[in-house]
Amino acid sequence: MCTKDKSAVRILGRLSSFFENKTGLKHGVTLPPILFNLALQKVIQSIKMFPSGIKIGKEQLHVLAYVDDIALIGKNEIETRKLFVEMENIARKFGLQIHQEKTKYMTVERKNNLKKNKIGDLKIENYKSERVENFKYSGVILNEDNYNQIDLQERIKNVILCYKNFLKTKTYQRN
Numbered sequence: 001m002c003t004k005d006k007s008a009v010r011i012l013g014r015l016s017s018f019f020e021n022k023t024g025l026k027h028g029v030t031l032p033p034i035l036f037n038l039a040l041q042k043v044i045q046s047i048k049m050f051p052s053g054i055k056i057g058k059e060q061l062h063v064l065a066y067v068d069d070i071a072l073i074g075k076n077e078i079e080t081r082k083l084f085v086e087m088e089n090i091a092r093k094f095g096l097q098i099h100q101e102k103t104k105y106m107t108v109e110r111k112n113n114l115k116k117n118k119i120g121d122l123k124i125e126n127y128k129s130e131r132v133e134n135f136k137y138s139g140v141i142l143n144e145d146n147y148n149q150i151d152l153q154e155r156i157k158n159v160i161l162c163y164k165n166f167l168k169t170k171t172y173q174r175n
Helices: 031-048 077-093 149-168
Strands: 005-007 019-021 054-056 059-061 063-066 069-072 122-124 127-131 134-137 140-143
Antiparallel strands (some): 122 127
């Protein structure tokens, strides 16, 4: 944590007045992210002991994690609730907190079940999670009916945009 450090911001060559840093990390300090990763790894290892999730091959999958983004995977709402409570309890023991405003949930089901099982926000203990129909995780758009057309359309759109930008560059010359 920065204490009594001062910073300034340079914009278009002009330096702002100095201000005191009250929160955050000093640039280049490596210990806090390492400690966070160690604590988060312990939380994830503890969650892996919890019997839940889906089976893919011989592996039981119930948590995906990348940096500080965690996706919990349960077969149903009850299992997901139990997994969330377990994760929150373990995280609290390590001094970690779940960011409620960033916490969302999605239920993946067959298309014909979606309409009759739609519920609103998920309330677990002191947390309230918004239900979403799709979200982006590690660059892939996942959706509740397990239909990847949205992701494919976005990828095609990005390829077309990149191609158009490539054609506009000065280094590209047409014969």
